[in-house]
Amino acid sequence: MEGLLAQSRPHQPASVDDPPWRWLRSVGLAVAVGLAYFIAAHLGVGLVFKPEGVAVFWPAAGISTGCLIALGRRAQAPLAAGVIAATVVVHLLIDDPLWAGVAWGVCNAAEALITAGLIQLYFGVDFTLDKLLQVLGLLAAAIIGTAVSGIGGAVVYRLVAGPSATMLTSWRHWFASDAIGIFIVAPLVIGVAAAIRQPLPRREVIEGAVALAVLAVMTGIVILLPPRLWVTVLPIAALFPILLWVTARHRPVYTAAAVFLVSIGFVSTAVYGVGHFGDTRIQFADRILQAQSAILFVALGAFVMAALFAERRQSEARLTRSNLMLERAQEDKLMNMQAMAASISHEIRQPLAAVTANAAAARELITHTPPDLAEAESALADLVIDGNRIVEILNNLRALFGKAPRPYENIDVNEVVLGGLRILRSELNDHGVKANVELASDLPQVLGDRGQLQEVIINLVHNAVEAMDAVKEGDRVLNLKTRHDGDGAIIVAVEDSGPGIDPEFFDNIFDAFVTTKPQGTGLGLAICRTIIDGHGGRLSAASVGKGGARFQLELPLKPEGIEAPV
Numbered sequence: 001m002e003g004l005l006a007q008s009r010p011h012q013p014a015s016v017d018d019p020p021w022r023w024l025r026s027v028g029l030a031v032a033v034g035l036a037y038f039i040a041a042h043l044g045v046g047l048v049f050k051p052e053g054v055a056v057f058w059p060a061a062g063i064s065t066g067c068l069i070a071l072g073r074r075a076q077a078p079l080a081a082g083v084i085a086a087t088v089v090v091h092l093l094i095d096d097p098l099w100a101g102v103a104w105g106v107c108n109a110a111e112a113l114i115t116a117g118l119i120q121l122y123f124g125v126d127f128t129l130d131k132l133l134q135v136l137g138l139l140a141a142a143i144i145g146t147a148v149s150g151i152g153g154a155v156v157y158r159l160v161a162g163p164s165a166t167m168l169t170s171w172r173h174w175f176a177s178d179a180i181g182i183f184i185v186a187p188l189v190i191g192v193a194a195a196i197r198q199p200l201p202r203r204e205v206i207e208g209a210v211a212l213a214v215l216a217v218m219t220g221i222v223i224l225l226p227p228r229l230w231v232t233v234l235p236i237a238a239l240f241p242i243l244l245w246v247t248a249r250h251r252p253v254y255t256a257a258a259v260f261l262v263s264i265g266f267v268s269t270a271v272y273g274v275g276h277f278g279d280t281r282i283q284f285a286d287r288i289l290q291a292q293s294a295i296l297f298v299a300l301g302a303f304v305m306a307a308l309f310a311e312r313r314q315s316e317a318r319l320t321r322s323n324l325m326l327e328r329a330q331e332d333k334l335m336n337m338q339a340m341a342a343s344i345s346h347e348i349r350q351p352l353a354a355v356t357a358n359a360a361a362a363r364e365l366i367t368h369t370p371p372d373l374a375e376a377e378s379a380l381a382d383l384v385i386d387g388n389r390i391v392e393i394l395n396n397l398r399a400l401f402g403k404a405p406r407p408y409e410n411i412d413v414n415e416v417v418l419g420g421l422r423i424l425r426s427e428l429n430d431h432g433v434k435a436n437v438e439l440a441s442d443l444p445q446v447l448g449d450r451g452q453l454q455e456v457i458i459n460l461v462h463n464a465v466e467a468m469d470a471v472k473e474g475d476r477v478l479n480l481k482t483r484h485d486g487d488g489a490i491i492v493a494v495e496d497s498g499p500g501i502d503p504e505f506f507d508n509i510f511d512a513f514v515t516t517k518p519q520g521t522g523l524g525l526a527i528c529r530t531i532i533d534g535h536g537g538r539l540s541a542a543s544v545g546k547g548g549a550r551f552q553l554e555l556p557l558k559p560e561g562i563e564a565p566v
Helices: 019-046 057-070 073-093 098-123 133-162 165-197 202-223 225-232 235-247 252-270 284-367 373-401 413-423 423-428 450-470 525-534
Strands: 408-413 434-439 445-446 477-485 489-496 539-541 549-556
Touching: 019 057, 019 073, 057 098, 057 133, 057 165, 073 098, 098 133, 098 413, 133 165, 133 235, 165 235, 165 252, 165 284, 202 235, 202 450, 225 413, 225 445, 235 252, 235 284, 252 284, 252 423, 252 477, 284 373, 408 413, 408 450, 408 525, 413 423, 413 450, 423 450, 445 450, 445 525, 445 549, 450 477, 450 549, 525 539, 525 549
Parallel strands: 434 477
Antiparallel strands: 408 445, 477 489, 489 549, 539 549
16 A cells, blocks of 8 residues: 655754745755655555555654654745655656656645644644653644545545545555654654754763663564464563663653664564564454554553653752752842841941940040040030941841832932041041042932931941051042032042052952951942942942042932932
């Protein structure tokens, strides 16, 4: 009987839009598919029972359908042309009429288009056999495609052979051989295409080759078992330990290769009278049914096992990724807690030192004889200011790291700068720093958090003071400037006369936990940038001349995503 020629799907053209190149690629694809289909069809003709002309399975159907599934819709036209041309050549070689070859070619092309179209419709273009639903989907699509194409094939065969050909019998042979051909060969084509796109590890290639070789030996042993043993034992069960090895440890492409290898062994021995499937004492119809049933039994069992193992590997991979993400989330929370603790320590260290100093000074002044009550009162007043500042720092940090930040307000940047200098006046005097302040007049107000912006100024000034400890006292100069930028922003610059920024740390100076100070936490500048970013602004750093550093912050007058207070 005329076998089942299915369609193979061409490799999709590359992203070259030039029409001549697309035409050449389409022609090349049609030729390649036609050649592959012709070879598979020729093999199918060699595996036909003589003289009945019935094929156990038709591998060309799997070639065409597998190629079309692997390569996509854009390969439909070249693939159909290649399949039709190959079918015509095959039937001319066996002396069938030209019109019959064309008609069968159309049926074969339609078969692949229907099967691949159903797969792409329900499973998308990236189809693999690593899920049970996809295995069953391929089987269902192959049944539908071959059932439809078999009607046309049976009609053509009836017209060629005459009344002696029973259409139901012709359709049944077409349907069985093509459906098995698709289910056996198409997964191998799909798997090989996937392996080309994503090469397999060398270890898996070697182990897979060994497993297939062992399976080939076991298949030969099973086929050549004495007939009586076939009656008492199901020898196909002997193949399943090897199939289990292949399906459990390798990708589905190896399962497809194993199924193809076993199927070819069963069919070849049945056609050439070798072993149990070729036993002429068994009736012809029973031999065909037996071979097809064994092939389907092995294929379905192997593909189901491969899909289940693949799903389990995917579940294990997802579980591993979830565990890693959970560990990272826990580490991030721990880092956030460490950052919070370090930032609190960093921010309140200076005001706490001032609290301690003012408290000690007040106690000493009170114990004088006579007590210096005026100075003691001044120290206690500073103590209250420093205590309030600690409370303000804690509130600012809670707003900075919390989910509900405090509402922004209209702020005079010059007042924020002067307020920061007032808080640090004692530190400036103790370190012998001369402060030059140039504040632009009539600056427009900006929208922001007063406490957080003041902390930025205090941090930058405090860092500048500590940096200038490296130069002699008479050269310690701090410059603070404000100006209105023409692009709708306020610029605040803090410039010192210290040694400048170490080039080794310049690129990541604003990163958390990056510091050049032996006792530093590396969080001050990171917090400053976080605050300025939250205000829609920008904080930058630069070296100045031969020595010194300049930190400049830009605050937009109308930051995006922040509403002005009513």
